[in-house]
Amino acid sequence: MTADTSLDEPAEATREASRADRPTNILIVGVGGQGVIMISKVLALLSQMHGAEVKQSEVHGMAKRGGVVFSHVRYGKKVWSPTIAKGEADVLIALEWAEGLRWLDFLRPGTGVFVSDTRKIVPPFACRNRKFGADRAYAKETPAEIVSRVGNGYVLDATGAAEDLGNTRAANTVLLGALSTTLEFPAEEWENVIDQFVPKGTQEVNREAFRYGRDWVEKARRDPAFGLSDANAYEAPVLLPGEVDVELEINETWCKGCDICVKLCPERCLALSEKHKATLKNPAACTGCRVCEWLCPDFAIRVKRTAAAEAAE
Amino acid sequence: MTYREANVPGFGADTMARPLTGNEAMARGVWEAGVKVAAAYPGTPSTEILESVATYPASDITAQWAVNEKVSLDVAIGAALSGVRAMSAMKHVGLNVASDSLMSQTYIGVHAGLVLIVCDDPGIHSSQNEQDTRLFARLANAPILEPSDAQEAHDFVKIAYDISEEFDTPVIVRSTTRLSHTRSSVTVGPRVEVEPKGFVGNPQKTVSIPANARRAHPKLIEREEKLKAFFAASPLTQVDEGTTTYGIVTHGTPYLYVKEVAPDAKVLKLAASYPLAEETVKAFAASVDRLLVVEELEPVIEESIKALGIPCEGKVFFPRVGELSPEIVKAGLAAAGLAEAPAEPPSYDINPVVRPPVLCAGCPHTASYMALRAVDGRVAGDIGCYTLAAVEPLRSIDTTICMGASIANAVGMAMAGTNKEPIIATIGDSTFLHSGIPPLIDAVYNKADITVIILDNKITAMTGGQHHPGTGHTLRGEKTHQVSYIDICKAAGVEWVRKVDPYDVGTLYRTIREATEYKGVSVVISERPCVLDPVRIKGQPLKVNPEGCVACQSCMNLGCPAITWSDQFYEGHRKVQIDAASCIGCTLCAQLCPSDCIQPVNA
Known part of the structure; x- marks a missing residue:
């Protein structure tokens, strides 16, 4: 493999930017720990090496705790604001699928380039609705749908590619490779700068990851079907239809008020009565999960579930 | 020299321009100013200031964590009174803790330069409120410098020491989250050693008993007047020429937003909201048909200008709550009839799952x-x-x-x-x-x-x-x-x-x-030690045996980011799975599992 993977296609984001004689705006988004800041630093150094003024702004107070991380990079002859306004990002690069969707409104309509990993990092927050058959509250839009909606969209399984290369953490470098095709800096310079920001001993795998991302976009430009291959492989949600009615039967004679079910109910819908017996204080919140039934040492609780349709009859 | 070496804030006397965050730039300024003692208590977004100071040689500067912000300021005061330049850094709410010392210190004055770097958090990115430190500066009668980018952050810190010594006052340098965490190119300089002056015994000055404080208070008012004149004459107070149909008075990072959206406007950029460069403001107001004030959070500048009897418009168009941005400034100018209303870009109308921060796996x-x-x-x-x-x-x-x-x-x-x-x-x-x-x-x-x-x-x-x-x-x-x-x-x-x-x-x-x-x-x-710091802890990860999982959700009650739902169901409820890459093997979920289906990966 050679470093020189010169492309046939012009760098659309930059061409448009220089025409308008304004800063180039790149928004990098992801989840804490994915390497958003590394991408920003690579971009900042590269553009500074090319004589541009650079501002890179991030908010990372909660970054380590699995929260949203985003970084604005702006470079050009003169850059005032450190932040990018909605609708003005020339490139939006997302290290995680739902994060890409969250920031999509920042993309410049028409010319903005969207580069995203198709991988999902599902937060615990998405698994909150524990009703029968409920799905994760993640995001309903699929990569194929988004590619058709944005002007220039490159969605690839960067994490999968990095895994295949032997280092999952190189996924951000795969995306850097894809990003590099949209900007004016030569491939060798990208690789040299990336070398300086990746951990010692991972330079080679990161170089391979970079070239993978670059080649991927090149292929996608030649062959739109290839460009949709990862998007189409995105898993559709598995859903169970139907609803159930739940009824809790508590045998007060057997209940000794030990409180175990009250303490451990995931929905906090049980309580101890005045007589120190378990009662269902919030039937609407009960999902019929049966944890109380299983944990009760005295077999005093039974969860009865019937399909809603049957119950109506 | 690689970029990484060049980018280590403590890297030698090399003065090459390099991208630094506001915090790194201020730390560099502290080192260059010949400061001998620096102390802080960590607090976002100020934490990296002292951490960066500690990358410079211990022989140049003492850098130490204090148990709290008041202790850090008291340490700095002791050092300054002993004749060496000193620094104390904190977040905005840290100044509440340190304020008792500050309120007296402004009466007492300094001996060698004393600078407080205080980082506000407009927008409440990681705090419990968004109080405006400029009000504290006014309350304490301490001048407050407000840099707008990393280069100014570096320069203003150095200038703050000169002001502190010339006017015998502690000086506050105010950053914000945006400035502290924005990286831009900074031309740095060498360290200039300042000869220690030693402690000068003068109890009338340094012991704040009522008799001494009564004598000090009028001096404070005198000093305020002198500082107003200083800022009016100083090139720190900057006028950008432009159209005179309206003029904008602004400060700190809002200056950047103003320049971004109103490049042709005439702008007065104050280096200090307090004390106000009154003469400059008067001349500026007289040179434009209409005066606007764009400031983040409280109307400190606006009220001071109005107190001079000069009409101006500020918070009527620009919000008093939250962080400003180019969009917000533009919307404010549009509301004032001075710009076209910004076109709302087309929305994709997508609302993916909210992703609040969570306790780490194994926390x-x-x-x-x-x-x-x-x-x-x-x-x-x-x-x-x-x-x-x-x-x-x-x-x-x-x-x-x-x-x-x-x-x-x-x-x-x-x-x-x-x-x-x-x-x-x-x-x-x-x-x-x-x-x-x-x-x-x-x-x-x-x-x-x-x-x-x-x-x-x-x-x-x-x-x-x-x-x-x-x-x-x-x-x-x-x-x-x-x-x-x-x-x-x-x-x-x-x-x-x-x-x-x-x-x-x-x-x-x-x-x-x-x-x-x-x-x-x-x-x-x-x-139990934190799983991230000082060393990242990673033990044998666990896995869920899907045959045994009864989807009871007991483990989901932990809110552990390594545990999510799988695509398998048990009686209509989702079974769980554990991401081996993020699981550190704390076993909490396994201890809660009623069906004993969570086991180490290689068991």
């Missing part, structure tokens, strides 16, 4: 709050990562006020007599040392019936892992005395103290229960 706080959820007490929380246990699924914190408030809040809850639940205060190790010890003494003294849980994860975790007296290491990594919490509790008169490992869920739960049943002050020390 020792998780178990403590899991146990508290079951105890169902009245829980006074404090400031730290563990505040995240205020929301579902752990939801077991009733109050969070500010640093060190929990224990005394619990005392008040006990004295109120309205809570029939056990009353519990939870406080982290660093926060306990910051301001938790006096209220613990108070609790014992006043015979309160409360339980205090010290969540000892052996680091200041929320701000990214800083040492404190409980870790036994200094900022520069030297070994030092390690504080014993048990000894502190015993000395305070606490008779019931027990240490417990939060990864042992059963013992933890029983211990907390026993503690709450004890009449009087009981202390549980829940001890």
Whole structure:
């Protein structure tokens, strides 16, 4: 493999930017720990090496705790604001699928380039609705749908590619490779700068990851079907239809008020009565999960579930 | 020289322009100004200032974590009065803690230069409020410099020392989250050594008894007038020429937004909102047809201008709440009829799952709050990562006020007599040392019936892992005395103290229960190192045996980011799966699992 993977296609984001004689705006988004800041630093150094003024702004107070991380990079002859306004990002690069969707409104309509990993990092927050058959509250839009909606969209399984290369953490470098095709800096310079920001001993795998991302976009430009291959492989949600009615039967004679079910109910819908017996204080919140039934040492609780349709009859 | 070497803030005397964050740039400015003593307590977004100072040689500058912001300022004051330049850095709410010292210090003055770097958090990215430090500057009669980018941050810090010495006053340099965490090119300079002046015995100046303070106060007012004239004459106060149909007075980072959206406007950029460069403002106001003020948070400049009898418009168009942005400034100008209303870009109308920050996989706080959820007490929380246990699924914190408030809040809850639940205060190790010890003494003294849980994860975790007296290491990594919490509790008169490992869920739960049943002050020390700092902990990950999983959701109650739903169902409910890459093997979920289906990966 050679470093020189010169492309046939012009760098659309930059061409448009220089025409308008304004800063180039790149928004990098992801989840804490994915390497958003590394991408920003690579971009900042590269553009500074090319004589541009650079501002890179991030908010990372909660970054380590699995929260949203985003970084604005702006470079050009003169850059005032450190932040990018909605609708003005020339490139939006997302290290995680739902994060890409969250920031999509920042993309410049028409010319903005969207580069995203198709991988999902599902937060615990998405698994909150524990009703029968409920799905994760993640995001309903699929990569194929988004590619058709944005002007220039490159969605690839960067994490999968990095895994295949032997280092999952190189996924951000795969995306850097894809990003590099949209900007004016030569491939060798990208690789040299990336070398300086990746951990010692991972330079080679990161170089391979970079070239993978670059080649991927090149292929996608030649062959739109290839460009949709990862998007189409995105898993559709598995859903169970139907609803159930739940009824809790508590045998007060057997209940000794030990409180175990009250303490451990995931929905906090049980309580101890005045007589120190378990009662269902919030039937609407009960999902019929049966944890109380299983944990009760005295077999005093039974969860009865019937399909809603049957119950109506 | 590689970029990485060049980009280490402490890298030698090389003056090449390099991208630095506002915090790194201010640290560089501190070092270049010949400062000898720097102290701080960590707090987002200010933490990296002192960390960057510590990358410069110890022979040049002492850099040390203080137990709290007041201590850090008092250390700096002691150094300045001893004749060496000194710095104290903190976040905005840290200045509340340090304010007692500041209010007196402005009367006393300095000897060698004394600069406070205070980082505000407009937009409340990581704080409990968005108070405006400029109001504090006015209250304390301390000049406040407001850089707009990293280069100015670097330069203003150096200038602040000159102002401090010339006018014999502490100077505040005010940053904001945006400035502190924005990287831009900075041309740096060499360090200039400043000859130590030594301590000059002058009790009339340095002992603030009423007689001395009465003499000092008029001098303070005099100094304010002199500083107004200084800022009016200084090139720090900058006028950008432009159209004169309207003029904008602005400061700090809002200056950048103004330039971004109104490049042709005539702009007065104040380096200091207080004391106001009155003569410059008057001349500027006279040169334009209409005067606008664009400032972030409180109308400090606007009110000062109006007090001069000059009409101006500010908060009527620009919000008093939250962080400004180019869009907001543009919208304000449009509302004033001075710009076209910004076109709302087309929206994709996509609302993916919200992703609030969560406690890390394996976080020792998780178990403590899991146990508290079951105890169902009245829980006074404090400031730290563990505040995240205020929301579902752990939801077991009733109050969070500010640093060190929990224990005394619990005392008040006990004295109120309205809570029939056990009353519990939870406080982290660093926060306990910051301001938790006096209220613990108070609790014992006043015979309160409360339980205090010290969540000892052996680091200041929320701000990214800083040492404190409980870790036994200094900022520069030297070994030092390690504080014993048990000894502190015993000395305070606490008779019931027990240490417990939060990864042992059963013992933890029983211990907390026993503690709450004890009449009087009981202390549980829940001890387990943070999984991220100072070293990232990674043990044998666990996996879910899907055949055994009955989708009971007990483990989901931990809110662990490594545990999510799988695509398999048990009686219509989703089974769970564990992401081996993020699981550190703490076994909390396995201990909760009623069907024993969570096992180590290689079992």
